[in-house]
Amino acid sequence: MDTLVEEAVVEALRGGSGEEIRLFVAACTERVAPLFVGLRAGVPGRESDLDLYVESVRDLWYADRPLADAAERVRLLERFPELRPTEEGITGVADTYAFFAALCLRYALPAHGSGSVDDAVSCGHVALTAMGMLDQNVPGAGFLAEEQRLQSLSLSGDAAGLWDASVTAGRERFRAVVGRLPRLPR
DSSP, X not given: OOOSSOHHHHHHHHHSOHHHHHHHHHHHHHHHHHHHHHHHTTOTTOHHHHHHHHHHHHHHTOTTSOOTTXXXXXXXXXXXXXXXXOSSOXXXXXXXXXXXXHHHHXXXXXXXXXXXXXXXXXXXXXXXXHHHHHHHHSTTOOHHHHHHHHHHHGGGOOHHHHHXXXXXXXXXXXXXXXXXXXXXXX
């Protein structure tokens, strides 16, 4: 499968340790997390989904050990409406980016649990796809290039710096997506 993940990143993941794979998926997911949390907060009946999402993103940062319950979390995540196809598909801005965020976590969890390079690459691909789409819809944006840079940075081993950069990037992405949402009449 062709992915948007740079070949150097894929090769580094293939030659890396489980901890490096876990750090990579934690960072990718952290950068898209505000898209799920911010776009689904306050939606009736989604409280437990938000809790699972937030707890999972937090737990991904424990890169020194794999998640023992990754498979169970994936099973619960796959019940999210974002990951259950409908005939209409996904058309709204909020739904599109919440889907990408849920899908990113969907690949991050098994990568973290088993050290699967393929799942880690898929996680990175989803983040890059979402940022490429955002670039197409926000004139002058450079989210795709920033995501590529941060994916390369995630292989440096500086977890604290990577976390800070990922949180900042996630907030910027959320602001850009919110700016694309239809305005309610006053």
